[in-house]
Structures are given as C-alpha cells and as structure tokens.
Amino acid sequence: MYMDWVYGLVGGLMIGGAAALFLLGNGRIMGASGLIGGVVDGSGRGNLGERLAFLGGLVGAPLIAVLLRGGPPETELTGNAAALVAAGLLVGIGTRLANGCTSGHGVCGISRLSLRGIVATAVYLAAGAVSLYVFRHMLGAV
Amino acid sequence: MKRLLLAAASGGLFGLGLMVSGMTNPAKVQGWLDFLGDWDPTLAFVLGGAILPMFLAWRYAEGRRPALGGSFPAKPDPVIDRNLVLGSAMFGVGWGLAGLCPGPAMASIGYGNPHVWLFVASMIAGMAVTPWTRRKLDALPAKG
Known part of the structure; x- marks a missing residue:
C-alpha cells in the first residue's frame, strides 16, 4: 500500500531503539526467540525476571494499543x-537451533557485522522465499 | 527493579514498533518474501530502520559498560556450524509458510486471533523439544 514504507521505517526505528535500550541499559541482546526460549527450556533461569518483564512489555504494549484504538x-x-x-x-x-531469529540475528547481529548473524539472515530469507514460492505458487496452500 | 522496568519498556517499544511497521501482519511479511509475485518492499525499510540505531549503539558500547551494570555480550566466534544453517533454514520455511516470526507472533497475541495463539503454542512446543533435538543432531557425525 502507498506510504507503507514510511510506517515501516518509523516502526523499524522503534524496533532498533528498543534493541539499543536493552543493550545499552541492561547489556543484553534483544532476540525474541532467545528471550522466549530461555523461559521455555529453563536455560534462562538466571535472569528469568528480566525475560518475563521484556515479554510482558512485548505482549502488553500492543494489547493496550489495541484496546485504546478500539480494535487490532x-x-x-x-x-x-x-x-x-x-x-x-x-x-x-x-x-x-540457530540461536536467533529476525531480531537477534537480523537486527542485533547484522548491526555489529557478526558473520553468524549475516549468514543466518541470508539463509532464512532464502528459505522463506523458497517456502513461500512452494506453498503459495506451487501448492496454493497459503 | 530498574532492570525489570527497562526490560519491560524495551519489550513494549519493540511490540509497538512491530505493530506500527506492519510486521504483525503476516500478509505483509509474505509479501516481502514473494519475490516472484506481488513483491512488497516494506520489510527492507523495517530492517534498515532497525539496524541503524543498533549500529550506533554497538559503536557507542565500545569501551563502555551497560548503564545498569554487567558487561556487554561478547561477539560470537565467526563459526558457521550445522545448527546455524539447518536451524535458519527450518525457521525460514516456517516463516514463509505462516508469515510469522517469534517477535511479531508475541506482539499480536493481544489481537485476539486464535490462529495466532495456535502458532504461538506450536512455536513454544518446538522450543521446548529443541534441547532434545539438538542433542540428537550433535550425536550425528559432523558430515552426514
């Protein structure tokens, strides 16, 4: 849609700002899969409170926005x-398995020129494009 | 307490950013991945916009310590192992199929769509079995 790129850029700056806040304040990488996964498999026991607070904000702020604007x-x-x-x-x-997703490898990894982040992002982008092609254009499933 | 507040603020800003950018809409993410169809470039602006403040943050962090104590995470060794490539490939296939990755899936829990909840529950189940999956994979020969 027209002007979508402006919302994309503004939203992107907010996402990067959130990651910068978490890094410079708490000294932590803002990776969604790692923050959730550490709670799920128990590997994040040492800083469980910080993880739950982050996830509470991640789920709660959009929920409040939905309530304020009267719908999603x-x-x-x-x-x-x-x-x-x-x-x-x-x-x-x-x-x-890959130790990261779009936020951890994509946003936090690429921005520090981490080889692992760059390779992971290239692989999941390529796999995502192939997956969409197969499921949408070949199988008509999604 | 300060650590918890800052973590919640960061999570909240992340969630609102995902919402504003349009990334909680799976159709927009799939539009970006649809290079041979009706391609939607929005995700490039989101990723670019997000990388910029973080690039500056990493530069600022050099030689400093986090404001609330501790130390910055060390840069991982530039080792490309099987789990990184296999895991990212699996992630990409699921990402293309549903148009959701972990951050936007969590951020849209409050949208009230049960299909999002089914995805999140499955994602959490997948995360729960990963330590077991990882042990099985690591037991395989390195070149298999």
Whole structure:
C-alpha cells in the first residue's frame, strides 16, 4: 500500500531503539526467540525476571494499543491449522537451533557485522522465499 | 527493579514498533518474501530502520559498560556450524509458510486471533523439544 514504507521505517526505528535500550541499559541482546526460549527450556533461569518483564512489555504494549484504538490493525493469517502447527514447530525449533531469529540475528547481529548473524539472515530469507514460492505458487496452500 | 522496568519498556517499544511497521501482519511479511509475485518492499525499510540505531549503539558500547551494570555480550566466534544453517533454514520455511516470526507472533497475541495463539503454542512446543533435538543432531557425525 502507498506510504507503507514510511510506517515501516518509523516502526523499524522503534524496533532498533528498543534493541539499543536493552543493550545499552541492561547489556543484553534483544532476540525474541532467545528471550522466549530461555523461559521455555529453563536455560534462562538466571535472569528469568528480566525475560518475563521484556515479554510482558512485548505482549502488553500492543494489547493496550489495541484496546485504546478500539480494535487490532488489519492482519491476514492463514486459517489452515495444520500449516500453523507445522510453521510454529519449524520456527520454534529452527530459531533455537540457530540461536536467533529476525531480531537477534537480523537486527542485533547484522548491526555489529557478526558473520553468524549475516549468514543466518541470508539463509532464512532464502528459505522463506523458497517456502513461500512452494506453498503459495506451487501448492496454493497459503 | 530498574532492570525489570527497562526490560519491560524495551519489550513494549519493540511490540509497538512491530505493530506500527506492519510486521504483525503476516500478509505483509509474505509479501516481502514473494519475490516472484506481488513483491512488497516494506520489510527492507523495517530492517534498515532497525539496524541503524543498533549500529550506533554497538559503536557507542565500545569501551563502555551497560548503564545498569554487567558487561556487554561478547561477539560470537565467526563459526558457521550445522545448527546455524539447518536451524535458519527450518525457521525460514516456517516463516514463509505462516508469515510469522517469534517477535511479531508475541506482539499480536493481544489481537485476539486464535490462529495466532495456535502458532504461538506450536512455536513454544518446538522450543521446548529443541534441547532434545539438538542433542540428537550433535550425536550425528559432523558430515552426514
């Protein structure tokens, strides 16, 4: 849509600002999969409070925004339950195996010119494009 | 207490940024990945916009310590191992299929769409079994 790139850029600056705040204040990498995964598998016991506070803000701030504006923004997600379960499992296992996702490897890794972040981002972008091509244009599933 | 407040503020700003940028809409993320279809460049502006403040933050961090104590995370060794490549490939396939990654999935829990909740529950289940999966993978020969 027209002007979407402005919202993208402003939202992006907010995301980077959040990551900079977490880094310069708490000394921590803002990686969503790592922060969630450490709670789920118990590896983040040492700083559980900080993780839960971050996740509380991540879930809570958009929820408050939804309540204030009287509804969620328009989104479009597949309703295919099998696809959602498969995608969730792949994202959960994949990001934990790779030690990062779009925020950790993409935003925090690329910005410090980390080779692992750059390679991970190249791989998941390529895999995502191939996946979408197969599921949308070949199978018509999503 | 300060650490918790700052963590919550950072999480909140992250969530609102994801919302404003349009990244909580799976159709927009899939639009970016749809290079051969109706391509949507928005995600490039989001990633670029996010990397800029972090690039400056990493520069500022050099030779300093975090404001609330401790130390900055060391840069990981530039080792490209099997788990990094295999994990990122799996993540990408799931990302393309649903158009959701962990941050936006969490940020849109409050949108009230049960399909998001199903994705998040599956993602958490996947994270829960990963230590076991990792042990199995690490037991395989290095070149297999």
